[in-house]
Amino acid sequence: MKHISIGILCLVFVFLASIGVEAQIQTAGVLRDEYALGLTPPIKSLGMGGAYVGVDHTMSMNPASLSGVDFREAMLMYGLYDHDQGPTAHRGRGSLVTPVPYIGGVARLMLDGLASDGDGATKLAGNPDIEFDGFTLGLQYGRNIVDWAAVGVGAYPYEKANVELGGAKGEALSQIGSMQLGTLLRPHEKINIGAQFIYIKDDLEVSIPGVGHFGDYYHIHYFAVGASFMPFDGTLLALDYWNGEIEGSANAVTPFDVDIDRWNFGVQQRVCQYADLRLGSNNGGLTTGFTVHITEDIDFDYAYINKAMRDKEDVFDETEFHGFSLTYRF
Numbered sequence: 001m002k003h004i005s006i007g008i009l010c011l012v013f014v015f016l017a018s019i020g021v022e023a024q025i026q027t028a029g030v031l032r033d034e035y036a037l038g039l040t041p042p043i044k045s046l047g048m049g050g051a052y053v054g055v056d057h058t059m060s061m062n063p064a065s066l067s068g069v070d071f072r073e074a075m076l077m078y079g080l081y082d083h084d085q086g087p088t089a090h091r092g093r094g095s096l097v098t099p100v101p102y103i104g105g106v107a108r109l110m111l112d113g114l115a116s117d118g119d120g121a122t123k124l125a126g127n128p129d130i131e132f133d134g135f136t137l138g139l140q141y142g143r144n145i146v147d148w149a150a151v152g153v154g155a156y157p158y159e160k161a162n163v164e165l166g167g168a169k170g171e172a173l174s175q176i177g178s179m180q181l182g183t184l185l186r187p188h189e190k191i192n193i194g195a196q197f198i199y200i201k202d203d204l205e206v207s208i209p210g211v212g213h214f215g216d217y218y219h220i221h222y223f224a225v226g227a228s229f230m231p232f233d234g235t236l237l238a239l240d241y242w243n244g245e246i247e248g249s250a251n252a253v254t255p256f257d258v259d260i261d262r263w264n265f266g267v268q269q270r271v272c273q274y275a276d277l278r279l280g281s282n283n284g285g286l287t288t289g290f291t292v293h294i295t296e297d298i299d300f301d302y303a304y305i306n307k308a309m310r311d312k313e314d315v316f317d318e319t320e321f322h323g324f325s326l327t328y329r330f
Contacts, residue, residue: 035089035091035114035134037093037110037112037136037138037156037159038061038138038154038156038180038198039061039198039222040061041059041060041061042058042059042061042075042077042301042325043077043079043289043301043302043303043323043324043325044059044268044278044289044291044299044301044303044325045059045060045061045266046282046287046289046303046305046321046323047266047268047278047279047280047287047288047289047290047301047302047303047304048236048238048266048267048268048278048279048280048287048289049238049264049265049266049279049280049281049282049287050240050264050266050280050282050287051226051228051238051239051240051264051265051266051280052065052226052238052240052264053182053194053195053196053224053225053226053240054184054192054193054194054225054226054227054228054238054239054240055192055194055226055228055236055238056068056184056186056192056228057069058073058075058097058108058327060194061140062152062182062184062194062196062226063108063140063141063142063152063153063154063180063181063182064142064150064151064152064182064183064184064194065142065150065152065182065184065194066097066105066106066107066108066140066141066142066152067105067106067142067143067144067150067151067152067184068144068150069097069099069106070099071099071329071330072096072097072098072099072329072330073095073096073097073098073327073328073329073330074094074095074096074097074327074328074330075093075094075095075096075097075325075326075327075328076092076093076094076325076326077091077092077093077094077095077323077324077325078090078091078092078323078324078325079091079092079093079321079322079323079324080321080322080323081308081309081319081320081321082319082320082321082322083120083309083316083317083318083319084316084317084318084319085120085121085122085123085127085315085316085317086116086120086121086122086123086130086315086316086317087116087117087118087119087120087130087131088116088117088120089114089115089116089117089132090114090115090116090117091112091113091114092112092113092114093110093111093112093113094110094111095108095109095110095111096108096109100141104143105141105142105143106141106142106143107139107140107141108138108139108140108141109138109139110136110137110138110139110140111135111136111137111138112135112136112138113133113134113135113136114132114133114134114135115132115133115134116130116131116132116133118131119131119164122165122315122316123313123314123315123316123317124314124315126166128165128166128167129164129165129166130163130164130165130166131163131164131165132161132162132163132164133161133162134159134160134161134162135158135159135160136156136158136159137156137157137158137159138154138155138156139154139155139156139157140152140153140154140155140180141153141154142182142184147186148185148186148187149183149184149185149186150183150184150186151181151182151183152181152182152183152184153179153180153181153182154179154180154181154182154198155178155179155180156174156178156180157174158174159173159174160172160173160174161173167208167209168206168207168208168209168211169206169207170204170205170206170207171204171205171206172202172203172204172205173202173203174200174201174202174203175201175202175203175217176201177199177201178199178200178201179197179198179199180196180197180198181196181197181198182194182195182196182197183195183196190229190230190231191227191228191229191230192227192228193225193226193227194225194226194227194228195223195224195225195226196222196223196224196225196226197221197222197223197224198220198221198222198224198244199219199220199221200218200219200220200221201217201218201219201220202217202218202220203217204217204218204248217248218246218247218248219246219247219248220244220245220246220247221244221245222242222243222244222260223242223243223244224240224241224242224243225240225241226238226239226240226241226264227239233270234269234270234276235267235268235269235270236267236268236269237266237267238264238265238266238267238268238280239263239264239265240263240264240265241262241263242260242261242262242263242264243259243260243261244259244260245257245258245259245260246258246260262283263281263283264280264281264282264283265280265281266278266279266280266281266287267279267280273293274292274293275290275291275292275293276290276291276293277289277290278290278291278303282305282308283310284307284310285305285306285307285308285310286305286306286307287303287304287305287306288303288304289301289302289303289304289323290302297328297329297330298326298327298328298329299325299326299327300324300325300326301323301324301325301326301327302322302323302324303321303322303323304320304321304322304323305320305321306320307319307320308320308321
């Protein structure tokens with residue numbers, strides 16, 4: 001499983017190492033997950049802080065959560081990342097969720113594309129321009145093993161990112177061995193508890209004019225736990241905790257090792273049969289959003305994050321995110 005931020009992470013790291021700016025290497029190291037398909041939840045979840053590990057059904061990216069779905073669902077999404085420094089990024093995603101005949105369980109097929117709107121100067125030393133794009137094919141599958149427990153797996157068989165920073169060019173490609181595993185427990189009709197493990201292995205090739213060519217594998221792992229609680233009809237509370245590590249090196253002299261530690265929290269409230277409102281915190285950034293139920297089977301969703309990339313403000317400064325989606329159940 002590959003995500004575009006790893007391409008950005010590694011390329012920024014090589015660029016900084018090449019000019020000897022050791023103080024900012026750790027900043028580059030935390031460029032990690034905002035652009036990852038496997039780690040970026042649907043718009044409904046983003047509006048409530050992106051907390052999804054313990055949330056049931058299709059608003060979660062925990063593959064075990066698909067096990068409770070007994071319908072088909074198609075979704076189209078558009079997202080806009082507005083960086084104070086750096087280019088605007090546009091994101092599109094389509095997904096199809098469907099029960100699997102004969103073997104049981106539920107599968108989700110996803111196609112995701114990301115592209116910066118040209119290039120733009122970052123906040124890094126020397127204000128180098130950055131430009132990037134990526135494409136991902138994702139698959140998930142979840143099923144119940146007993147009435148109160150489910151398991152799921154995810155795979156991203158094709159993920160490729162291209163990044164250009166200050167004249168340096170990089171290409172990152174996912175490698176065999178990457179995986180996503182999830183579980184969801186339903187101990188009570190109002191309580192869900194989830195866990196998820198993700199291991200990512202990427203191959204990065206970087207070329208810097210006048211410096212040389214670099215290549216290496218990068219390893220990333222995340223472990224997350226989450227819970228959701230429905231104290232009243234129409235009210236959903238969710239909380240996630242994420243812990244992980246990014247490690248690798250673009251050359252033998254300057255390896256890096258970055259720890260990941262974050263909390264996501266959110267609440268969803270149905271205000272009438274036609275609308276839901278959401279509020280949350282995504283790694284310290286405020287989120288909000290809503291759903292309009294156009295019909296019983298068609299939803300329009302919106303999400304806003306005021307500081308979408310809190311760990312990356314030394315690269316992009318502050319980032320606002322606006323996302324829209326249209327969902328059809330059939």
